Amino acid sequence: MNDTANTLLPTTLVGSYSQPNWLIDRDKLGGRLPPRTRALELWRVDPEQLIEAQNDATLIAIREQEIAGLDIITDGETRRESYSNRFATALDGVDLNNPGTAMDRTGKPNPVPRITGPIRRKHPVEVEDVKFLRAHTDRRIKMTIPGPFTMSQQAQNDFYDDEVEMALDYAAAVNEEAQDLFAAGADIVQIDEPYMQARPDTAREYGLEALNRALDGLIGETAVHICFGYAAHQHDRPEGYSFLPEFADCAVQGISIETAQSGLDCKVLEALPDKKIILGVLDLSTHKVETPETVADNIRRALPHCPAERIIVAPDCGLKYLPREVAFGKIKAMAAGAAVVRQSLT
DSSP, X not given: OOOOTTOSSOBBOSSOOOOOTTTBOHHHHHTSOOOSSXXXXXXXXXXXXXXXXXXXXXXXXXXXXXXXXXSEEOOTTTTOSSTTHHHHTTEXXXXXXXXXXXXXXXXXXXXEEEEEEEEEEXXXXXXXXXXXXXXXXXXXXXXXEEOHHHHHHTSEESSOSOHHHHHHHHHHHHHHHHHHHHHTTOSEEXXXXXXXXXXXXXXXXXXXXXXXXXXTTOOSEEEEEOXXXXXXXOOOOOSSOSSOGGGGGSSOSEEEEEOTTTTOXXXXXXXXXXXXXXXXXXXXXXXXXXXXXXXXXXXXXXXXXXXXXXXXXEOOSOGGGSOHHHHHHHHHHHHHHHHHHHHHHO
16 A cells, blocks of 8 residues: 555545536536435436446546545545435435425525434445445545534434434444444545534534544544535635634544635634644636646645644535536646645655
8 A cells, every 4th residue: 555644745635526427417416506315316327327337437536536646535425416415315214205404504495304213324324435445546545424413404303302412313323434434444534514614603502512422432533524615606705714713622633624715814723733634725616727836825825824744735625516627637736736845845
């Protein structure tokens, strides 16, 4: 296996990568809110051939990351209709035939899983994905799971009297899955919690409690991803994070933070002195491919506030919505920009 554990400024995705248009209807994908329930109508391939097609597309995602020069490889979430719905709809306690409704972070109603019983993980969901990824790259690998707080906000609760109990049941399911992902070969497990940024007051009530429960007892490197929303749907960016210093006391080892599109003041990184920072340095609101020098400048903005030894270089959130050639160009520039800064530091 290639040893990238000691690489300065290693590069990775935060999760999704652009899926081939022969696999998924990208016009339908971009013309709707991110699916929270199953959205089988997005796939262009016949159901009996879908798994084979998803495997082929995942191989493409792996190879493009390697060719671009990324150090930590993901499966690009190629088998998913969205980052969260594949796992959230595989749990017990959800009525898949009669979905509910919840407000999306854009302020619009979106069909969501309807909870009608106790949330439980009935079987591994992403373990075969990790095994496939491990079998097809010799670099370090990362797998992502939707977080318990975010899933609790993307559901209609028709069962629990106590929302904290609901979030903790989601957390137990995430914890079981993460343990199996590490056992199957994952080097890093990333838990996606964008709704902690979108709903910070509720997150302060029980979001960190649920996240810490999801992390309990895990042996392996962990990260949490928060974001301002997909650039394809969230066109305006706040000046800063509404929920970030709170992670300082969380058990997670790394925090994913977007800085490129928002022009975030990287001084906020000083609030997380003991965490790895997965630094978003690609602006995904534009199809323009950054130059390596632009990426290098975005990395350097963080260095006065966080040592390079704690930085992992990544895109902002949402490569899924960009054309394939644009997504590949951007991650290639990202790896080149990281190499420029790495060389200057060493």
